[in-house]
Amino acid sequence: MRWLLRRIGISLALAWIVATIVFMTLHMVPGDPAEILLSTGGVSPDPAAVAELRERLGLDQPLLDQYGHFLLGLTRGDLGVSLVDEYPVLDEIALRLPRTLELILAGTLIAVVIAIPAGTYAALHRGGLFDRIASGAAALLLAVPVFVVGTVLVLVLAQILRIMPAGGYVPLAQNPWQHLTLLALPSLAIAKGLAAVVFRMTRASVLDALSRDYVRTAHAKGISPTRVLVKHVVRNALTPVLTVLGLHMGTLLGGTVLVEYVFNWPGLSTPLLRAVEARDYPMVVGIVLTISGLFLLINLIMDLLYAALDPRIRTA
Amino acid sequence: MTPTRRAFLTAGAALPFLRGPARAQPADGTLRFGLSAYPPNLQPWVSTGGAAGTVKMLLHRRLISYNAKGELRGELAESWSRDPADGAWVFKLRPNATFQNGEPVTSTDIRWNVEQIGGEKSTAYMRAQFQAVEWIETPDPHTIRFHTRQPVAAFPDWFAGYNMGLIWHRSEAREPVGAGPFRIAAQERGSSITLEAVPNHWQGLPKIRTVNMVVYADENLRAAALQSGDVDMIEYVPWQAMSAVEADPRLKLDATTGPFMDILFNGSKGPFSDPRVRRAVAHAIRREEIVKAAFFGRGAVLEGVPMVQDTPWYDAELAKGWAYDPERSKALLSEAGFANGFQTTLLSTAQYGMHKDTAEVVQQHLAAIGIQCELRLPDWSTRVSQGQRGQYEMAIHGVSADSNDPDGLTPIFDTTLSPSHGRSFALQAPRTVAALAKGRGEFDQAKRIEAYKEFQRAALEEVPLVTLAWRSQGYAMDRKVKGFTNLPGALSTLSGAMLEEAYLG
Numbered sequence: 001m002r003w004l005l006r007r008i009g010i011s012l013a014l015a016w017i018v019a020t021i022v023f024m025t026l027h028m029v030p031g032d033p034a035e036i037l038l039s040t041g042g043v044s045p046d047p048a049a050v051a052e053l054r055e056r057l058g059l060d061q062p063l064l065d066q067y068g069h070f071l072l073g074l075t076r077g078d079l080g081v082s083l084v085d086e087y088p089v090l091d092e093i094a095l096r097l098p099r100t101l102e103l104i105l106a107g108t109l110i111a112v113v114i115a116i117p118a119g120t121y122a123a124l125h126r127g128g129l130f131d132r133i134a135s136g137a138a139a140l141l142l143a144v145p146v147f148v149v150g151t152v153l154v155l156v157l158a159q160i161l162r163i164m165p166a167g168g169y170v171p172l173a174q175n176p177w178q179h180l181t182l183l184a185l186p187s188l189a190i191a192k193g194l195a196a197v198v199f200r201m202t203r204a205s206v207l208d209a210l211s212r213d214y215v216r217t218a219h220a221k222g223i224s225p226t227r228v229l230v231k232h233v234v235r236n237a238l239t240p241v242l243t244v245l246g247l248h249m250g251t252l253l254g255g256t257v258l259v260e261y262v263f264n265w266p267g268l269s270t271p272l273l274r275a276v277e278a279r280d281y282p283m284v285v286g287i288v289l290t291i292s293g294l295f296l297l298i299n300l301i302m303d304l305l306y307a308a309l310d311p312r313i314r315t316a
Numbered sequence: 317m318t319p320t321r322r323a324f325l326t327a328g329a330a331l332p333f334l335r336g337p338a339r340a341q342p343a344d345g346t347l348r349f350g351l352s353a354y355p356p357n358l359q360p361w362v363s364t365g366g367a368a369g370t371v372k373m374l375l376h377r378r379l380i381s382y383n384a385k386g387e388l389r390g391e392l393a394e395s396w397s398r399d400p401a402d403g404a405w406v407f408k409l410r411p412n413a414t415f416q417n418g419e420p421v422t423s424t425d426i427r428w429n430v431e432q433i434g435g436e437k438s439t440a441y442m443r444a445q446f447q448a449v450e451w452i453e454t455p456d457p458h459t460i461r462f463h464t465r466q467p468v469a470a471f472p473d474w475f476a477g478y479n480m481g482l483i484w485h486r487s488e489a490r491e492p493v494g495a496g497p498f499r500i501a502a503q504e505r506g507s508s509i510t511l512e513a514v515p516n517h518w519q520g521l522p523k524i525r526t527v528n529m530v531v532y533a534d535e536n537l538r539a540a541a542l543q544s545g546d547v548d549m550i551e552y553v554p555w556q557a558m559s560a561v562e563a564d565p566r567l568k569l570d571a572t573t574g575p576f577m578d579i580l581f582n583g584s585k586g587p588f589s590d591p592r593v594r595r596a597v598a599h600a601i602r603r604e605e606i607v608k609a610a611f612f613g614r615g616a617v618l619e620g621v622p623m624v625q626d627t628p629w630y631d632a633e634l635a636k637g638w639a640y641d642p643e644r645s646k647a648l649l650s651e652a653g654f655a656n657g658f659q660t661t662l663l664s665t666a667q668y669g670m671h672k673d674t675a676e677v678v679q680q681h682l683a684a685i686g687i688q689c690e691l692r693l694p695d696w697s698t699r700v701s702q703g704q705r706g707q708y709e710m711a712i713h714g715v716s717a718d719s720n721d722p723d724g725l726t727p728i729f730d731t732t733l734s735p736s737h738g739r740s741f742a743l744q745a746p747r748t749v750a751a752l753a754k755g756r757g758e759f760d761q762a763k764r765i766e767a768y769k770e771f772q773r774a775a776l777e778e779v780p781l782v783t784l785a786w787r788s789q790g791y792a793m794d795r796k797v798k799g800f801t802n803l804p805g806a807l808s809t810l811s812g813a814m815l816e817e818a819y820l821g
Contacts, residue, residue: 029698030694030697030698030701030702031695031697031698031700031701032701032704035700035701035704036696036697036700036701037356037362037364038362038363038439038441039363039700039737039738040356040363040364040365040368043363043441043715043727043738044727044728044733044736044737044738044739045363045441045736046441046443046444046734047734047735048443048444049438049439049440049441049443050439052436052437052438052439053439056439084356084357085356085357087505092505095505096506151536154537154540155540158540158541158543158544158546159540159543159544162544162545165541165544165546166532166537166540166541166543166544166546167532167537167540167541167546168507168508168530168532168541168546169504169507169508171504261533261534262534262537263537264507264530264531264532264533264534264537266504266505266506266507270506270533271506277667277695277696277697278356278697279697
């Protein structure tokens with residue numbers, strides 16, 4: 001319990017450091033939100049209008065005052081409002097985050113469902129035709145950037161075959177079928193890199209487990225090969241796979257930027273990108289804080305999952 | 317389940333059936349429109365870009381707009397003229413016009429709008445212009461008279477921009493009540509906006525009852541969405557996709573050369589404070605290469621002040637005033653004391669391909685006459701900030717005039733206006749500015765033409781900026797979309813208003 005509380009305390013301190021760094025660096029980068037907003041479309045705004053907007057948004061206040069105001073809001077759980085349209089940052093995150101998480105979960109699910117059985121099968125038939133083809137495919141998937149895969153998927157499935165939509169989003173409640181169809185391509189694009197990593201990790205890990213003494217002993221005891229495989233080999237082999245999965249799911253939070261952009265998926269990455277471009281300070285800080293918070297949370301969950309999978313960690 | 321060959325074939329055979337439900341089918345009277353950006357906000361008078369402008373023009377009515385030929389036509393105004401007695405601009409309002417809440421549109425509303433736009437606390441795009449309105453009279457509910465400090469010949473054009481939607485004077489700050497043919501029926505923040513026709517609109521129902529605007533920020537995806545049939549129509553067709561659209565028998569392209577690319581200068585210091593050096597730059601660039609490299613051939617060379625062909629202001633000879641002539645460039649540089657060239661910097665942005673590609677071509681050609689440029693390619697926001705503060709020597713910019721009237725070029729050519737990323741910084745071009753002012757205050761057409769010819773001659777000499785290339789701006793649509801016109805020249809950005817005339821044939 002103390003360990004858990006300590007971990008949470010460290011996480012909160014880290015979140016504060018992240019928020020401060022993001023807040024300060026963003027304010028140091030050239031670019032004035034009021035000026036940028038009023039210059040949208042390449043037009044030249046009246047400087048008096050810019051000054052008026054700066055005042056209205058509180059951007060004319062000293063930086064430390066703005067920082068103090070921001071921290072005060074943070075303690076109340078208030079992330080402020082967007083400088084662009086005064087929409088509450090928290091509401092924007094609440095709207096967008098589930099979509100990004102859905103994308104990551106769907107991608108992870110696809111990766112796991114394909115890669116763990118494939119990795120196990122490849123390890124059991126090491127050097128065989130399937131192993132060679134799958135290993136080659138994994139290397140290829142890792143090497144090809146996600147935007148290339150995304151663009152090719154759009155080109156082939158949407159433009160040439162016209163069997164899938166090019167991208168977009170429809171809420172699940174509005175049209176479940178269309179929602180899932182629109183989810184398919186971006187999840188596939190997200191899954192491709194993760195599947196390759198999980199495949200390789202599973203394969204290596206199963207191969208390692210297969211050569212262990214306890215497996216030989218299990219076979220010697222006359223346990224059925226399937227039971228040995230499921231209970232002894234795969235279960236033990238999954239611990240490192242989970243580590244990799246956890247780490248990658250964290251990085252996927254940042255890595256969805258391109259996929260969301262290519263497939264027009266309105267998750268958390270799009271407003272983050274737009275907010276950086278517009279120097280929408282509260283929005284950027286709010287989203288980065290959320291992403292880093294989630295990263296820390298995923299790490300915590302992974303730790304708990306190790307404990308569930310490996311009794312030695314539980315007792316340690 | 318064990319994967320079997322049979323299961324695989326069954327799944328494969330089912331693929332074609334995915335096609336129908338996979339793509340949203342349009343409902344009757346619904347136009348699906350691929351928008352290039354989600355509007356940052358929809359405040360009627362604040363400039364927040366072309367995509368926001370398209371939505372705003374459907375929600376609101378302006379006093380005046382443009383017809384398909386680019387000529388002024390009344391929206392809320394029935395007629396307008398200048399009173400020769402006192403020089404006031406007089407607008408007569410349509411007596412049957414009402415706001416979407418049923419309230420009549422009166423001269424009091426229009427007066428309130430103009431006062432807000434030109435007010436001290438205003439953040440409106442047209443703020444500076446409307447501060448030049450000295451006083452307003454509203455003799456009756458349907459007549460409004462504007463008295464400007466200086467005579468303004470193109471005054472009606474001021475009311476035709478997409479940041480001039482007029483709203484009910486008792487509107488709540490966050491809920492402007494417009495008089496346009498559409499209202500927002502639903503919006504999915506960041507991804508789509510659905511507009512529906514206003515029932516009982518004072519001008520009747522538009523042919524299209526619903527416009528479903530889906531945001532595709534990525535230009536290639538926007539084009540793909542049209543090609544795959546996800547949307548009926550898209551704006552800002554990427555140049556690289558224009559050929560594919562033309563080749564597709566299902567689709568059509570409506571493009572015009574409206575906006576243009578230019579080079580801005582910091583005239584406060586260094587070699588570019590000398591007009592001869594700026595003229596040397598103007599003659600040094602082979603503009604065909606920009607059209608080819610940045611716009612895939614979808615544009616046109618621009619070697620003078622950007623006047624649209626077939627307008628009275630256009631002069632074939634003046635239009636070639638900065639024609640490619642590297643020898644002349646070198647001579648001008650020698651004359652200015654830079655026979656051996658010099659080192660400088662060229663500000664552009666890596667965020668937009670056309671800005672970066674244009675900068676690279678310019679860099680190459682300037683090197684050929686001895687001007688070595690170091691490219692500065694920050695993100696767009698930094699580019700704006702540095703431009704505004706004069707933290708550059710030369711900068712690439714892309715812009716469109718406010719209208720096809722030469723007065724619409726004032727924000728770009730008048731270097732006495734406040735510093736802006738879209739104008740040269742601290743640059744002296746007195747003859748150009750004086751000629752612009754003369755044209756603005758001149759009501760006799762022949763004299764206006766002469767004033768703007770003088771403006772072109774002065775600009776060619778003083779070089780407040782160097783124009784490079786027109787770029788094509790296009791809408792692409794399914795052939796069944798009819799009635800829509802991309803407005804000519806600089807008005808192309810106002811074409812979104814034509815969606816209310818579109819229908820699915």
